[in-house]
Each structure stands twice: as C-alpha cells, then as structure tokens.
Amino acid sequence: MIIRSAEFTISAVRLEQCPANGEPEIAFVGRSNVGKSSLLNKLLNRRNLARISGQPGKTQTLNFYHINNTFYLVDLPGYGYARVSKELRAKWGPMVEEYLMRRNSLIQVVQLIDVRHPPTRDDQQMFEWLHYHGRTPLVVATKADKIARGMYAKHTQQIRVNLGMQSSQLPVILTSADTGYGIQEVWDTLARKLKE
Ligand code: GTP
Ligand code: MG
Numbered sequence: 001m002i003i004r005s006a007e008f009t010i011s012a013v014r015l016e017q018c019p020a021n022g023e024p025e026i027a028f029v030g031r032s033n034v035g036k037s038s039l040l041n042k043l044l045n046r047r048n049l050a051r052i053s054g055q056p057g058k059t060q061t062l063n064f065y066h067i068n069n070t071f072y073l074v075d076l077p078g079y080g081y082a083r084v085s086k087e088l089r090a091k092w093g094p095m096v097e098e099y100l101m102r103r104n105s106l107i108q109v110v111q112l113i114d115v116r117h118p119p120t121r122d123d124q125q126m127f128e129w130l131h132y133h134g135r136t137p138l139v140v141a142t143k144a145d146k147i148a149r150g151m152y153a154k155h156t157q158q159i160r161v162n163l164g165m166q167s168s169q170l171p172v173i174l175t176s177a178d179t180g181y182g183i184q185e186v187w188d189t190l191a192r193k194l195k196e
Contacts, residue, residue: 001187004068006044011061015098019064025072025105026190029096029130030112031122032056032078035142038177039112040065040075043186050075062099071194074106080122101133108193110186111137115155115174116146119162127163136170138189139163144176 012018019025028036037050037059049065056078063075076096100109109130113119119127130137141159144152156172159165165172173189175182 001043001191002068003044005066006046006049006068007066008049009064009066009072011063013061013095015102018062018099018103019066019072019105022105023066023071024107024194025064025074025103026108026110026193027074027076027100027106028110028112029076029100029126029137030078030142031080031114031120034078034112034114035177036078036112037075039140039142039175039186040073042175042177042180042183043073062095072105079126080120100130100135106135107196108190109135109137110190111139113139113141113159113163113172115141115143115152115159118158124163138186138193139165139170139172140182140186141172141174142177144174144181145178 009019010017028040030036033056037052040050041047041052044065044067050063051059059075059077061077065073067073100106111127111130113123127137139159141156147155152174156174159172171189173182173185175186
C-alpha cells in the first residue's frame with residue numbers, strides 16, 4: 001500500500017459523530033497496551049499520528065484516520081484494563097460495542113493479540129463476540145521482536161488453539177511495530193479486502 005496521505009479526522013464518542021461519507025473503514029481492537037496505536041503508526045509509516053503510551057488505557061475514543069482520501073483506519077480504546085475508572089469503562093463498553101455492531105462502513109476488524117502470552121479470557125470473548133456478530137476478525141499478533149524467531153510458530157499456533165480458530169485458512173499474522181516485521185503482509189491482506 002502506498003500511503004499518499006494520512007490525516008487524523010475525528011475522535012468520536014458516539015456513532016453519529018463518525019464520518020458520514022460512506023467510505024470503507026478498518027478498525028483495530030485488542031487489550032489495552034497490546035499495541036493498536038503502534039501498529040497503526042507503523043502501517044502508515046508515521047511516528048506519532050496515533051498517540052502511544054506505556055500506560056494502558058491511552059486511547060479512549062474512536063479515532064479516525066483518513067487514508068489516501070479513500071478509506072479510514074480506526075484506532076479503538078483497549079479492553080480489559082481494570083484501572084480506568086468504572087464510569088469510563090461503563091461508557092466505552094457500549095460505545096465500542098455499538099460501533100462494532102452497527103457501523104455499516106466497517107468492512108474489517110483487526111484483532112490484536114500480544115504474541116508473548118496466550119490469549120486472555122477477554123481476547124477469547126472478544127473473538128467469539130465478533131464472530132457472533134458476523135465480524136470475522138483478522139488476527140494479528142503483536143510485539144514479535146520480544147520473542148525469539150525460533151518461537152514464532154509455537155506462539156502463533158498457541159493463539160490459534162486458544163481462540164479456537166477453526167479454519168487453517170484464516171491467518172494469524174505476526175508483526176512488530178518496532179522492526180516492521182509482518183507489516184507488508186497485513187497491508188496485502190487489508191488491500192485485498194478494500195478491493196472486494
Ligand atoms: P491503549 O491505547 O491503551 O489501548 O494501548 P494500545 O493497544 O494502543 O498500545 P500502544 O500502541 O499505546 O503500545 C503500548 C506499549 O507497547 C508502548 O510502550 C509501545 O511502545 C509498546 N509496543 C507496541 N507495539 C510494540 C512492538 O511491536 N514491539 C515492542 N517491543 N513494543 C511495542
Ligand atoms: Mg492506543
């Protein structure tokens with residue numbers, strides 16, 4: 001994918017605030033701190049377009065980035081982070097759910113899993129929930145640079161088993177936002193989806 005332009009469009013907290021031009025969008029979900037914002041920056045080859053933090057809970061709104069004036073990438077708040085206030089969790093849960101369930105222009109959800117650890121209950125629930133709502137996610141494992149190359153296959157297989165991924169045709173793409181590993185494969189897959 002050649003990125004000719006990447007512009008921040010809006011931070012939305014309700015469906016009505018999302019862009020209304022009907023262009024397709026791809027959203028990134030995953031636990032807090034899994035590396036959603038980092039992956040987005042790496043895909044776009046920008047250092048600081050999406051805000052990144054060592055502290056989980058950094059992204060708290062639906063953040064839209066307009067790419068090549070033709071589609072959007074959407075950075076979502078992470079799930080499974082207990083330390084954000086109850087009030088906030090009560091708000092973003094329904095917000096993200098409503099977005100994932102009802103957004104018509106959403107053509108692909110990318111679910112991120114930290115490759116170092118087996119998927120958590122939250123990850124499993126999100127994966128099942130997405131399936132149930134007809135949003136088969138593209139599974140992307142993050143932080144490949146944190147494990148040895150010799151462990152790639154084992155950890156990727158672990159993710160498949162723990163998520164109960166049925167079809168061996170569905171990929172788990174391993175990536176690193178640090179080294180760029182796997183980024184091309186993610187783009188190839190998303191570009192195919194955008195062409196459908
Ligand atoms: P929330 O917005 O809180 O939901 O988190 P997020 O999923 O957007 O994570 P973010 O991109 O902010 O990254 C969290 C931390 O993980 C940061 O310290 C990043 O530098 C680090 N990180 C993300 N991706 C990678 C990666 O591929 N390799 C390494 N080594 N660190 C990464
Ligand atoms: Mg983030």
